[in-house]
Amino acid sequence: MRGELLPVSAEMRRWDAETITSGTPGIDLMRRAGRAVADVILSEARWRSAPVLVLCGPGNNGGDGYVVARLLAEAGRRVRVAAFGGELRGAAALAAADWPGPVLPLEDAVPDPADLIVDALFGTGIGRDLEGEVAGIVGRVSDSGAAVVAIDIPSGVDADSGQVRGVAIRAGRTIALAARKPGHLLQPGREYSGCVTVADIGIPSEVSHGAGVLTVANEPAAWLATFPRPGSISHKYDRGHAVVLSGGPSHTGAARLAARGALRIGAGLVTLVTSARALSVNAAHLTAIMIRVCDEPDELSDLLMDDRFNAVALGPALGIGETTRAWVAAVLESDRATVLDADALTSFAGDAQALADLIGAGREHPVVLTPHEGEFARLFGKGTGLSKLDRARRAAADTGAVVVLKGPDTVIAAPDGRAAINENGSAYLATAGSGDVLVGLITGLMAQGMDAFEASCAAVWLHAAAGGRFGPGLIAEDLPDLMPGELRLLLTAGDVTSA
Numbered sequence: 130m131r132g133e134l135l136p137v138s139a140e141m142r143r144w145d146a147e148t149i150t151s152g153t154p155g156i157d158l159m160r161r162a163g164r165a166v167a168d169v170i171l172s173e174a175r176w177r178s179a180p181v182l183v184l185c186g187p188g189n190n191g192g193d194g195y196v197v198a199r200l201l202a203e204a205g206r207r208v209r210v211a212a213f214g215g216e217l218r219g220a221a222a223l224a225a226a227d228w229p230g231p232v233l234p235l236e237d238a239v240p241d242p243a244d245l246i247v248d249a250l251f252g253t254g255i256g257r258d259l260e261g262e263v264a265g266i267v268g269r270v271s272d273s274g275a276a277v278v279a280i281d282i283p284s285g286v287d288a289d290s291g292q293v294r295g296v297a298i299r300a301g302r303t304i305a306l307a308a309r310k311p312g313h314l315l316q317p318g319r320e321y322s323g324c325v326t327v328a329d330i331g332i333p334s335e336v337s338h339g340a341g342v343l344t345v346a347n348e349p350a351a352w353l354a355t356f357p358r359p360g361s362i363s364h365k366y367d368r369g370h371a372v373v374l375s376g377g378p379s380h381t382g383a384a385r386l387a388a389r390g391a392l393r394i395g396a397g398l399v400t401l402v403t404s405a406r407a408l409s410v411n412a413a414h415l416t417a418i419m420i421r422v423c424d425e426p427d428e429l430s431d432l433l434m435d436d437r438f439n440a441v442a443l444g445p446a447l448g449i450g451e452t453t454r455a456w457v458a459a460v461l462e463s464d465r466a467t468v469l470d471a472d473a474l475t476s477f478a479g480d481a482q483a484l485a486d487l488i489g490a491g492r493e494h495p496v497v498l499t500p501h502e503g504e505f506a507r508l509f510g511k512g513t514g515l516s517k518l519d520r521a522r523r524a525a526a527d528t529g530a531v532v533v534l535k536g537p538d539t540v541i542a543a544p545d546g547r548a549a550i551n552e553n554g555s556a557y558l559a560t561a562g563s564g565d566v567l568v569g570l571i572t573g574l575m576a577q578g579m580d581a582f583e584a585s586c587a588a589v590w591l592h593a594a595a596g597g598r599f600g601p602g603l604i605a606e607d608l609p610d611l612m613p614g615e616l617r618l619l620l621t622a623g624d625v626t627s628a
């Protein structure tokens with residue numbers, strides 16, 4: 130997979146183990162980890178005179194902490210170490226043996242507001258909720274207001290899910306070892322991690338890239354190579370023809386937002402399908418977007434016999450119930466690239482299997498589902514105990530569709546197990562109708578022939594980049610018209626950073 134790999138803890142353990150097997154002792158990895166963290170601390174002017182309190186746990190994350198303590202003391206810094214747990218093993222025991230100073234019991238550690246705290250309690254090996262004396266120190270660190278640097282991941286944050294295991298350290302700075310993990314991007318882990326940088330600890334690229342990690346950070350590197358660009362002799366039919374279904378006379382705006390999104394992202398033609406009753410209100414608001422009247426699903430099926438209509442979106446403001454299920458069935462039977470959102474999903478609440486059956490196994494063209502958390506739970510259940518990543522992945526595998534599970538940390542998952550986590554989102558996107566525009570962006574990219582997973586990733590990223598760059602005052606109507614600016618930055622200026 131292209132893009133920055135985000136290994137889960139089991140994959141990370143494999144990377145470490147394979148590196149050790151191929152000849153690098155675990156203590157060397159740990160010393161590199163400690164060196165990287167110490168270098169960050171020593172290079173920060175604001176921490177130059179801060180006394181350092183290193184909190185060490187019973188595993189290898191604690192081992193990293195002992196290395197940091199020794200290196201900072203050798204650099205002349207005042208360092209206290211407090212530790213928790215029984216006898217250390219392996220590399221961690223070696224690292225602890227190299228620390229020449231005293232070790233306080235954790236319960237005696239009293240962080241001072243002037244301290245710099247190094248959080249080396251737990252990393253990827255956290256196995257249960259924090260309680261007792263470790264929960265106590267997390268509380269005291271938080272109450273002290275001291276600055277915190279976390280090694281690998283803030284203790285208490287689950288590296289796979291981003292969930293807090295009871296309580297967690299809030300770090301201003303986190304130094305992720307070898308790679309960021311999903312828990313650095315998924316909420317609330319992202320909030321707890323503060324500013325995250327990655328330290329190279331010497332995992333060979335054959336190990337990290339040979340391991341089949343299927344999760345990436347959603348960034349242009351993951352999909353830019355296949356992003357559609359018109360050729361010099363392209364005509365509009367080469368750029369696809371997107372179709373968007375409108376709701377009834379007083380529910381037409383959502384579909385128009387999606388249709389405009391599809392046109393702005395580059396679909397050659399966009400047609401809004403409306404009932405006769407909603408025709409005049411739609412017609413009064415549209416110019417470049419064409420209109421066709423279909424009052425029954427059969428009429429839409431007939432329209433879609435023309436294979437120039439190659440991507441269809443439905444759901445926003447369509448109404449919940451049997452009628453919408455019939456429209457969904459008609460579209461899915463026509464086997465066009467399809468995006469199902471909002472009411473098209475909620476009409477199948479508690480009956481995801483019926484939707485999966487309609488999507489079917491033998492279809493030629495992909496389907497994308499774009500639920501927010503509420504729609505997802507209604508369709509697939511709460512998935513208690515599963516991470517957002519796993520819930521999206523499982524829903525994709527079960528339905529055979531790409532699933533875009535929206536929110537501040539949108540997850541895009543493909544039926545084959547690939548997944549991407551988005552991180553350029555902006556809370557300004559939390560405004561009525563912004564999801565409708567996203568539907569149009571995905572549909573417009575699929576109309577241009579982009580792979581459904583990559584189209585979903587690209588649309589989510591561009592939508593978020595536009596929202597973040599615009600910021601205060603954003604309304605959904607703005608989003609389609611922000612696309613030309615975002616596309617210019619992405620495709621011509623080579624500036625692929627979001628706001």
Ligand SMILES: NC(=O)C1=CN([C@@H]2O[C@H](COP(=O)(O)OP(=O)(O)OC[C@H]3O[C@@H](n4cnc5c(N)ncnc54)[C@H](OP(=O)(O)O)[C@@H]3O)[C@@H](O)[C@H]2O)[C@@H](O)CC1
Pocket residue numbers: 142145146155158159162186187188189190191192193214250251252253254255256257258259260263280281282306330
């Ligand atoms: N592998 C390598 O070679 C390298 C690894 N590196 C570093 O190691 C980290 C991973 O190390 P790790 O696997 O030892 O796990 P770690 O996060 O230290 O914690 C495990 C310990 O905590 C305990 N424990 C867990 N939860 C608990 C709880 N709620 N409350 C209380 N105790 C709890 C658990 O106890 P147990 O569950 O076994 O009873 C076990 O003793 C990784 O993030 C990176 O920093 C780097 O140095 C590079 C080389």
Ligand SMILES: Nc1ncnc2c1ncn2[C@@H]1O[C@H](COP(=O)(O)OP(=O)(O)O)[C@@H](O)[C@H]1O
Pocket residue numbers: 471501535536537538539554555556557558559560561562563564565566567592
């Ligand atoms: N706090 C947030 N940070 C980043 N993105 C957000 C946030 N809240 C919502 N969004 C994004 O805004 C869009 C809202 O879509 P949706 O919930 O379907 O709203 P609507 O139905 O009003 O269009 C989604 O793309 C979602 O990821």
Ligand SMILES: [K+]
Pocket residue numbers: 190248249250251252279280281282283284
């Ligand atoms: K930690």
